Amino acid sequence: MRDFRDAKAMAQTLRESLTTKTVTISHSESLELVSRMLGVADWNTLSAILHTERRETAAPAVKLKSSTAIYPAIPLRDFVPFPSATFPLFVGRENTVLALNHAFEGARELVCVIQRESAVDDPRLSDVYEIGLLSQLLELEPLENGTFKVLARGLRRVALRSFATEARAYQAEVVDVSEGAVRDARDLIRRIYQRFQDYTAAHGILMPDLWLFFDQTRDAGQIADTVATRMKLPIKDKYELLATLDPMKRLERIDALLDLSQRPVSADYAATKRRALDDADRRRHQYATLEHLLLALTEDAKASAVMRACDADLDKLRQSLVQYLDNELKHTVIETGRAEPTAAFRRVDQRAAFLAQEVGYPEVTGVNALVALFAETRSPAARLLAEHGVSRGRADKAIGRGVG
Template sequence: MRDFRDAKAMAQTLRESLTTKAVTISHSESLELVSRMLGVADWNTLSALLHAERRDTAAPIAKLKTTAFYPAAPLRDLVPFPNATYPMFVGRERTLQALHQAFEGGREVVLAVQREAAVDDPRFSDVYEIGIVAQLLELEPLADGTFRVLTRGLRRVALRSFAVESAAYQAEATDVSEVAVRDARDLIRSIYQRFQDYTAAHGILVPDIWLFFDQTRDPGQIADTVATRMKLPIKDKYELLATLDPMKRLERIEALLDVSQRPVSANYAATKRHALEHAERRHHQYATLEHFLLALVDDAEASAVMRACDADFGNLRQGLVQYLDNELKHTVTETGSAEPTPAFKRVDQRAALHAQEVGHAAVTGANALVALFAETRSPAARLLAEHGVSRGRADKAIARGVGKGA
């Protein structure tokens, strides 16, 4: 099948065919007609594409993309992916107007990711270049005047404009194509294993995901499905959306799932050693979460978060020491070396994941403190709650930058 690089030959064929039917057009007119037949505005634009193709013969064959205008919705704290369903809560009037226009039309809307969540009335420079076209499924009014919207992602697009038109957000968008994929079975197998550990550490319930892995062989779709469920800062998640090569997207996801490579702050490394020392000093066979928490009380970043929660440090330390000295006598051993319990190891792993989620350059004691809350049956979590430290208050402190470290 001919493509745009055959435009001149196609124009010549068109002229000759019309001549046999007693219709005469000029060479320039035939070029303009062929340009429009190929979806390009005029011959000058098509000619520029031809010259670009000649300058870079090693580049893949350029494909003409479909550009269209869509109602648009800017997203503050969500990065959407194709083939996933998202509930959104909308309150901005211009977004609501865009959604109403979409429901009156083809039910398609461009979802654009904001660079900064604090911008209330974004323009083109305030949103990232890659978004998605989504299909609107439901629009439900809520009692507080906002709307709950259910959307399903369809495909990636490149934004050419984002502005306000007739009191509604509108985007001009061009479809984008993903790079051809080579065999990715080994990479998919590795991600499958790592993602199982990731969902277990996060307590993420994905009953359909393992069946999906078994049945799907599309690397791009697998990458998007995993990326949708990962907890990442907006910027990191957007980078996955904007990576058009499925293999590179899979490789990036594998690196993000490999928490063993996450840098650890010097303070946190020392805190883990101190936790083991608390156990070994008492000749305990295992280093438990209570040993870990006692070390976190003296950790600079973790204690800063606890202080922001108005923790009672004196009573917390006393409660931990009493528990360790009285309740763990049955674990005393003569070896003098302590082995971290599975719960200790889980908290350490979740700490690395939490650092990734909140965008910390290195894992700190603050991340470990938050990771400890998931061990709800442990005396350590109970003692934190009794002395004023909750997951919600800790999250708010970390969102303000407390416990980030140097």
């Protein structure tokens, strides 16, 4: 037996064999049976023994005289990992599976390279970006469809010198890169801390440990990588963060991406927001709510097109919204003053800007605001959308077809 993968394979074979004889056991039970068959008390003990044996016999990566090294490699289609992050990889291509085998037989290190185009099935050097990530393999799990799930941890950036197949397995020749000196960036880090709080709030992300991390480190590059790992961005934008070697420049890029004031807003969506606020003022409501915004979105050219593509009757939706505003918000009527957007209104507006960034829109539109509204699941606006057949899934399909 070479390592824990063979023990897991034995457990899977045992489980399948028993199933054919109408004996059903769980995956964990099959692992325990295999452990006892091999004379070990339990699976945890066997796994630890096999991991220890693998570490003791691990062979180092091949070092070349030119200060480069050759590692097994995995091309990633739609994902950009960063140093210090732990991340899952789903592997199915034959060349990639073979590279995994070579990595597990060695020091469990491989290079993650990023494909320029996800549609390329057999990438070569010209099909991948120049900067990759040397990673440590932690765990491998076979999946029922014949592919594998791998847990890996990013170690450090490397520059590719070559990327090809050797004995049908991907491998890369790489050289370490210098990331430059770390300089004091307390003011910039403080600003990013504040802006990233807005980002996580807009996306509903709870990350208390991250705030502790911000308090304990002043490493500009590490902070930039930690934030970049958690941001949703087009692959090209994420890769640019990976390829920005200078820690200060990388931190400045993060700051710019988190700065919503720099996101252009379409003229139509700006008019839609103004219409929502004016409607709240006309009704003398103290607050402009998501229902005011949704009513305005029914007249937004792009957002209304998506709602119609979901088979929504916009006239009936407007009637429901007007009835809610007239009857349910009577207690918010004031004699004087302008309506203030509610916290939910502001969240949706913020989230719309981030969504536009994530999908690569050149400007924020009413479509982004409509999609952002679905996250406010407890709001009457989201409930009314659902009642009229407009769901996040149906909206995404319509947008995927080019509607709006």
